[in-house]
Structure formats: C-alpha cells, structure tokens
Amino acid sequence: MYQYDQYDHLIVRERIAQYRDQVQRRIAGELTEEEFLPLRLQNGLYMQRHAYMLRIAVPYGLLASKQMRMFAHIARKYDRGYGHFTTRQNIQFNWVELEQTPDILADLASVEMHAIQTSGNCIRNVTADEFAGVAADEIVDPRPYAEVLRQWSTFHPEFIALPRKFKVAINGALEDRAAIAVHDIGLTAVKNEAGEIGFKVMVGGGMGRTPILGSVIREFLPREHLLTYTEAIMRVYNQYGRRDNKYKARIKILLKAIGVEEFARQVEEEWADLKGNAETLTLEEMERIIAYFQPHAYATLPAIDPLADHADNKAFANWLKRNVKPHKVPGYAAVVLSLKKTGVPPGDATAEQMDFMADLADRYSFGELRVTHEQNIVLADVEQRQLFQLWQEAKAHGLATPNIGLLTDMICCPGGDFCSLANAKSIPIAAAIAERFDHIDFLHDIGDLELNMSGCINACGHHHVGHIGILGVDKDGSEWYQVSIGGAQGNQSAIGKIIGPSFSAQQMPEVIDRLLQVYLRERTPEERFVDTAQRLGIAPFKEFVYATPIETAGRLVGEDEYA
Amino acid sequence: MPDQTNRIIKGREIVADDWTVLRPAEGEDAATIAVPDGKVIVPLATWQAQKDTLSTRPAIGVWLASSERPEELKGELDKFAVVAVDFPKFTDGRGYSIAYNLRMRLAYTGELRAIGDVLRDQLFQMKRCGFDAYATRPDRSIEDALKGLTVFSETYQASVDDQRPLFRRHARVATAAEHKDVGAGI
Ligand code: HEM
Ligand code: SF4
Numbered sequence: 158m159y160q161y162d163q164y165d166h167l168i169v170r171e172r173i174a175q176y177r178d179q180v181q182r183r184i185a186g187e188l189t190e191e192e193f194l195p196l197r198l199q200n201g202l203y204m205q206r207h208a209y210m211l212r213i214a215v216p217y218g219l220l221a222s223k224q225m226r227m228f229a230h231i232a233r234k235y236d237r238g239y240g241h242f243t244t245r246q247n248i249q250f251n252w253v254e255l256e257q258t259p260d261i262l263a264d265l266a267s268v269e270m271h272a273i274q275t276s277g278n279c280i281r282n283v284t285a286d287e288f289a290g291v292a293a294d295e296i297v298d299p300r301p302y303a304e305v306l307r308q309w310s311t312f313h314p315e316f317i318a319l320p321r322k323f324k325v326a327i328n329g330a331l332e333d334r335a336a337i338a339v340h341d342i343g344l345t346a347v348k349n350e351a352g353e354i355g356f357k358v359m360v361g362g363g364m365g366r367t368p369i370l371g372s373v374i375r376e377f378l379p380r381e382h383l384l385t386y387t388e389a390i391m392r393v394y395n396q397y398g399r400r401d402n403k404y405k406a407r408i409k410i411l412l413k414a415i416g417v418e419e420f421a422r423q424v425e426e427e428w429a430d431l432k433g434n435a436e437t438l439t440l441e442e443m444e445r446i447i448a449y450f451q452p453h454a455y456a457t458l459p460a461i462d463p464l465a466d467h468a469d470n471k472a473f474a475n476w477l478k479r480n481v482k483p484h485k486v487p488g489y490a491a492v493v494l495s496l497k498k499t500g501v502p503p504g505d506a507t508a509e510q511m512d513f514m515a516d517l518a519d520r521y522s523f524g525e526l527r528v529t530h531e532q533n534i535v536l537a538d539v540e541q542r543q544l545f546q547l548w549q550e551a552k553a554h555g556l557a558t559p560n561i562g563l564l565t566d567m568i569c570c571p572g573g574d575f576c577s578l579a580n581a582k583s584i585p586i587a588a589a590i591a592e593r594f595d596h597i598d599f600l601h602d603i604g605d606l607e608l609n610m611s612g613c614i615n616a617c618g619h620h621h622v623g624h625i626g627i628l629g630v631d632k633d634g635s636e637w638y639q640v641s642i643g644g645a646q647g648n649q650s651a652i653g654k655i656i657g658p659s660f661s662a663q664q665m666p667e668v669i670d671r672l673l674q675v676y677l678r679e680r681t682p683e684e685r686f687v688d689t690a691q692r693l694g695i696a697p698f699k700e701f702v703y704a705t706p707i708e709t710a711g712r713l714v715g716e717d718e719y720a
Numbered sequence: 721m722p723d724q725t726n727r728i729i730k731g732r733e734i735v736a737d738d739w740t741v742l743r744p745a746e747g748e749d750a751a752t753i754a755v756p757d758g759k760v761i762v763p764l765a766t767w768q769a770q771k772d773t774l775s776t777r778p779a780i781g782v783w784l785a786s787s788e789r790p791e792e793l794k795g796e797l798d799k800f801a802v803v804a805v806d807f808p809k810f811t812d813g814r815g816y817s818i819a820y821n822l823r824m825r826l827a828y829t830g831e832l833r834a835i836g837d838v839l840r841d842q843l844f845q846m847k848r849c850g851f852d853a854y855a856t857r858p859d860r861s862i863e864d865a866l867k868g869l870t871v872f873s874e875t876y877q878a879s880v881d882d883q884r885p886l887f888r889r890h891a892r893v894a895t896a897a898e899h900k901d902v903g904a905g906i
Contacts, residue, residue, distance in 0.1 A: 164886055168875070179841065308877075314816060315816040434878075435884045441887075442892070
C-alpha cells in the first residue's frame with residue numbers, strides 16, 4: 158500500500174499544527190462557532206447529538222494492520238472502546254472531546270493517517286472497490302488512481318469551499334463494486350480499441366433528498382488526463398453550482414438544470430484550457446505510485462476446495478459460501494469479516510476486535526485490511542488452506558457471522574441514537590429485523606438481499622439503492638419508516654420505489670417478513686429478491702403488505718440499548 | 721481593536737491603502753450611481769455602464785461579485801490598477817475560481833485583491849489561487865491574519881502560485897522501505 162514520503166509527512170504535520178491552532182483559537186473565543194464550523198468539518202469533526210464525532214479518512218478503504226491498531230488505541234484512549242466503520246470506507250469515533258482532537262491527529266499521523274476532508278464542502282475521501290488488486294475481473298487496479306486523486310484533492314486551494322460536499326468513487330473492474338452511479342463523480346476503468354487504459358466519467362449521481370444516478374459525460378478519458386479533467390468538472394461546478402439552497406447545491410442539480418450535454422460542453426470548454434498542462438500525469442509519477450500497489454509475494458499454491466476436509470461442518474460451509482470471495486491467484490481467497498452480528502450496530506467494532514483484526518491481517522493477509530462500503534472488513538489475500546483456522550479464530554471474536562450479502566448484512570446509518578439530523582432511530586430497527594430473521598438457513602434460502610436503512614433523507618445508509626430500503630421519517634413528532642423496494646447498486650444501479658404509507662418501528666420486522674413472503678411465492682429459481690421486485694413492480698408487494706393490519710404491540714428489540 | 725480601515729495585506733506585508741470600494745445600496749442603479757473622486761474600486765456593472773467616463777480617470781479599479789464572470793473583463797484588464805473579488809461569505813468559494821481564471825485564462829497580472837468576508841484561515845488558499853492583496857475583515861486583527869499566509873510549506877497540486885504539481889517540482893522516490901513486496905510479481 159501507499160507509504161508516505163517526506164512531503165506527505167510534512168503536509169500532514171503542518172495540518173496538525175494549523176488545526177491545533179484553530180482549536181485553540183476557538184476555545185479562546187477568537188473564532189466564532191460559525192467560523193470554526195467549516196474548519197472543523199474539513200477535519201471530519203461533527204457535533205452530534207451527544208458529543209463530538211471524529212471521522213478519520215481511510216483512503217479507498219485500505220488499511221495497514223498498524224493503522225487498525227491505532228484505531229483500537231484511539232477507541233480506548235479517547236473514546237468509549239469502539240468505533241464505527243462507514244459506507245464511505247472511513248471510521249468514525251462518536252465520543253471525542255474537542256480539546257483532544259489535535260492529539261488524536263498526532264497519533265494518527267504516526268501511522269500515516271489523518272482526518273483531512275472527511276467532511277465539509279470539499280472533495281471527500283475517494284472511495285474504491287474493496288477487492289481492488291485481487292479481483293479477476295479487473296481491468297486496472299483503481300487504487301493508484303485513487304491515490305493520485307487523494308493527493309491532488311488534498312487542500313486543493315480552489316475547491317475547499319464548494320457549494321456542497323463532493324464525492325468521487327473509482328472502479329477498475331468490469332463489475333462495479335464501488336457504487337459509482339451514486340457519486341458526484343464516478344470513474345470506471347475502460348480499455349479503448351488500441352488497448353489503452355482510460356476512464357469512463359460519470360457525473361451527478363447522489364442520494365439524499367433527490368436521488369439521481371450519474372450520467373456519463375465522457376466515454377473515454379485517457380488516464381494521464383485524470384487530474385486536469387477532474388479539475389475542469391470541479392471548476393464548472395464551483396462557479397455554477399447553486400449556493401442559495403443547500404438541498405439543491407449538489408452537482409446533480411446543476412446537471413439536471415442545464416442538461417447533461419450542456420454540462421459536458423462546459424467541462425470540455427474548461428478542459429481545453431487545461432489539457433496537457435503540467436498537471437497532466439507523467440509516466441514516472443504513475444509508476445512511482447503504482448509501485449506501491451504491486452501484487453504481494455504470493456506463494457505458488459494449488460487451488461483447493463477448503464471444504465474438502467470439513468465436509469460435514471455446515472457452519473464452516475455457510476461461512477465459505479457467504480464470506481469468502483474468489484481471488485485471481487490460485488490457492489488464495491478474499492475473506493469478509495462481518496461487522497453485522499445480531500445485537501451490534503452495523504459497522505461497529507470494539508477496540509479488542511480491531512486489535513484482533515490487525516493480528517489476523519498480520520498472520521493471514523500480508524498485514525493489510527480493507528473497509529467495505531457495506532461496513533465490513535476484508536482480508537484480501539488469505540491462503541485457502543488457512544481458511545478453516547482463520548474462520549475458527551474469527552468466530553471466537555464475533556466476526557464470522559456468515560451473512561455477507563444477506564438480509565442481516567444491513568447497511569445502516571447511526572440514526573437517532575447518535576445523529577442530530579435524524580428523524581428516526583435506525584439501529585434498533587436493524588436489531589429487531591436481525592433478531593426476527595436470526596435463522597441462518599432461512600437467510601441463506603432468501604439469498605442475496607441488500608437491506609439499507611437511513612435515519613433521515615440524507616441517505617447516509619444508502620436506502621435508495623437497497624433492494625429493500627428503509628427511511629426514517631418524522632410524522633407529527635413521532636418516528637415512522639418508509640419502505641422502498643427494487644433499488645440496486647452496481648452495474649444495474651436503480652433507485653428503489655416507495656411501496657406506500659410508512660410504518661411504525663414495531664411493525665417493521667413484520668413488514669420485511671411480508672415482503673419476503675411475496676418474494677418466496679413469486680420468485681423463479683434464479684431470481685434474487687431485487688430481480689423479482691424489478692420484474693413485478695411494487696404492486697404485488699404493496700397489496701400483500703397492506704392487505705391486513707400489522708401487529709404494533711410490544712417493545713422493539715434493541716430499543717433503548719444504544720442511547 | 722486597532723483602526724484598520726485603511727490597511728490591507730499586500731504581498732506578505734501590512735500596508736496603508738487609499739482605495740475605496742464602491743458598494744451600491746439596494747436598488748441603486750449602476751448607470752447613474754455617483755462614483756466619488758480618488759481611487760475607487762467600482763462594481764462590474766458600474767464599470768460597464770459608465771466605462772466612457774471611468775476609463776479617463778487616472779486610477780480606477782473594478783470588483784467582481786462571486787456570481788460574476790471574469791470573462792466579462794476580457795480585453796479591458798489593462799485599464800485597472802486593481803481588480804477585486806468579493807467574498808460575500810467566507811464559505812462562498814466561487815471567488816477562488818474567479819481568481820484562477822483571471823490569472824490563468826485572462827492573464828491578468830495587476831493587483832488582485834480579496835474583499836468582503838476575508839479571514840485568516842482563507843488567506844493561504846487565496847494566495848495560491850492568484851490573490852496578492854487581502855482586505856481582511858476589519859473586526860479581526862490584521863496582524864493575526866498575516867499568519868494565515870504561511871500555513872503550509874509544501875502543496876500537492878498546481879495552482880496559480882506554482883503551476884507545477886509536487887510531482888514535477890520534486891523527484892519523489894517511492895519509499896518502499898517497509899513494503900517488502902513492491903515489485904514482486906505474481
Ligand atoms: C454525525 C453523523 C452524520 C451526519 C451529521 C451526517 C450528515 C449528512 C448529511 C447532511 C448528508 C446529506 C448530504 C446531501 O445533501 O446529499 C449525508 C449524506 C451521506 N452521509 Fe452522512 N452524516 C453522518 C453520518 C454518516 C455515517 C455514519 C455514514 C456512513 C455510515 C455517512 C455517509 C453518508 C452517505 C453515504 C451519504 C449520502 C450522500 C449522497 O451520496 O448523496 N454519514 N450525511
Ligand atoms: S441518514 Fe440522517 S440520520 Fe442517518 S447518519 Fe445520515 S444524517 Fe444522520
């Protein structure tokens with residue numbers, strides 16, 4: 158993975174000094190809260206419901222074991238012993254003190270990490286496929302390009318006060334595992350007829366209150382022009398993006414207002430002045446960065462069936478089926494450690510688990526880990542012959558729930574338990590649903606199902622692209638939940654359709670149950686839930702869910718537990 | 721609080737300043753508004769409406785609102801002793817792109833001044849985008865604001881101040897000391 162050189166170190170060090178000074182000026186009253194706000198946000202510091210929350214950047218989700226150990230240290234020393242991995246492949250700590258945040262940054266810097274641009278109206282941490290470098294369907298490893306973009310966007314002087322936050326995702330494989338269609342800029346690697354590598358450029362995707370999938374504005378951008386072209390997009394957006402209304406300030410609204418063709422024309426015009434300038438990537442610079450992402454020193458191993466010696470171990474078989482993914486090198490596999498154990502808020506990990514995951518990485522996976530945008534952790538380079546041993550250890554630490562891609566592998570934002578913007582809680586709903594469907598055979602029979610939940614319209618939990626999406630809404634001061642189906646991320650991205658009036662918290666497990674019943678009744682043998690939902694539309698689901706009254710009595714499992 | 725009405729940062733120094741920024745009141749007409757004598761920085765619209773008389777004056781400046789385009793001044797930039805860009809709020813970043821285009825696209829080489837909600841923590845990026853003068857907010861210490869110009873000693877990307885990104889300014893060598901596997905093929 159990328160290693161800092163003297164310049165990276167210098168910039169991060171100077172940043173800490175700058176931020177420390179800003180915090181001191183805030184405490185001394187020299188900066189008003191209004192003035193401090195954008196400064197702290199550019200450093201990932203939010204004010205949540207109960208305390209400050211610090212979001213730390215994990216560039217494109219890639220972590221060294223020592224970095225993961227640093228998270229454990231931060232969790233213990235400055236927080237309450239755990240952290241939360243997010244859909245943007247970052248981590249956040251929910252209970253930090255303002256005065257201590259500069260020290261946290263100093264600790265982070267010792268392992269080449271920071272919290273730069275994890276929030277605020279600037280170019281955010283660039284995200285990428287968690288299986289980058291090991292996936293067989295890869296055209297090019299996206300991480301060197303994500304790293305180039307990370308450096309270029311870090312403290313970009315011109316794009317530090319954009320109309321709104323700005324998110325870039327990059328995918329290097331045939332299959333999109335980076336949800337590029339719901340990003341402000343989504344880049345995907347392509348090869349042209351001459352065999353050259355470039356990017357297809359998609360702009361204007363996003364969720365929030367106006368969910369829109371991105372539009373392609375350029376089919377092929379030669380890769381050396383990555384920065385100048387991105388700069389052209391940013392400059393058009395910075396000048397013309399709306400600033401009068403924060404809900405209409407994202408680039409997607411600009412695209413909608415002026416049309417994709419006009420937007421693309423303006424970008425090309427801006428780019429004409431930049432194309433070929435000194436920011437054009439050089440072969441040397443690309444080679445320097447690519448050198449950090451060379452394949453590991455893999456052993457020559459035969460491909461094996463890891464189940465061969467454990468044929469009667471159903472639990473292991475389930476785990477292999479769901480949590481172990483193919484690897485392009487024979488004899489290796491990628492393992493997903495599930496952070497979705499029933500009873501734990503999705504994406505949460507304790508300090509002990511973080512230390513343990515770091516140990517696993519050291520022992521089984523070249524000391525590297527990746528954070529997925531589904532809020533799990535990946536060990537990308539595990540020898541197949543070690544899977545059984547790894548599984549046993551992971552199981553003992555609550556990290557081997559065999560549910561990756563299943564109903565209980567939910568994406569879920571912190572919701573009303575932590576977030577000051579929430580309309581409703583989300584964690585207790587996730588817990589209640591997980592509890593209700595805590596039957597592994599049933600879950601495996603249902604198969605691939607993405608359930609995504611957000612506590613408000615901001616859509617941090619990606620509910621719009623969930624096969625089932627749940628959105629917390631406020632009705633006369635009480636918490637309700639709106640349900641959509643048929644959303645999807647990836648190559649066939651789609652925005653889900655709302656099935657009808659919203660439900661109470663207590664009704665939610667039953668609602669999910671009824672949706673599943675319709676699916677089980679209607680599915681063809683090959684169909685996933687989302688396929689059935691897209692084929693039939695919402696009508697049969699809606700009809701069945703609302704046909705008879707839904708039980709509302711009873712306390713919700715998990716309620717009050719995470720307050 | 722010291723009186724700062726006539727002081728700005730120019731380059732890296734605090735200097736006395738005798739320019740006046742003309743800010744029309746609500747509803748005032750650009751064509752008929754009276755431009756006082758002396759060194760005045762007028763709004764773009766006033767410049768456009770009163771060009772004939774204003775261009776005969778020995779010292780005139782123009783300022784752009786953050787919603788205005790610098791291209792409007794194409795071909796006329798040598799008429800101004802000062803071009804200013806207004807920051808209506810410190811969170812409005814349009815002025816940075818205006819400055820970039822004034823310098824890079826329109827090749828403006830005279831004084832480029834940031835006016836309006838200009839605070840210490842913006843000066844570094846303003847300088848990088850091509851500003852060389854800063855009328856910082858009068859309710860804040862200008863001496864303090866000066867510190868905002870020297871926050872970072874290295875930057876990754878190109879901008880107006882240095883049109884070479886870090887990778888062209890310095891030979892960056894892959895520091896693979898800890899990374900045993902670099903170069904090991906499959
Ligand atoms: C203190 C807690 C948080 C606050 C205050 C917050 C705030 C927001 C806001 C205001 C938006 C709406 C932006 C828009 O208009 O598009 C948003 C969107 C989003 N946030 Fe958060 N958020 C928080 C936590 C999280 C967490 C925990 C995650 C990940 C698990 C997350 C990931 C996202 C994502 C993916 C979006 C969707 C943006 C899009 O593509 O449109 N946020 N957040
Ligand atoms: S979706 Fe809403 S409730 Fe959930 S984290 Fe985002 S802002 Fe908070």
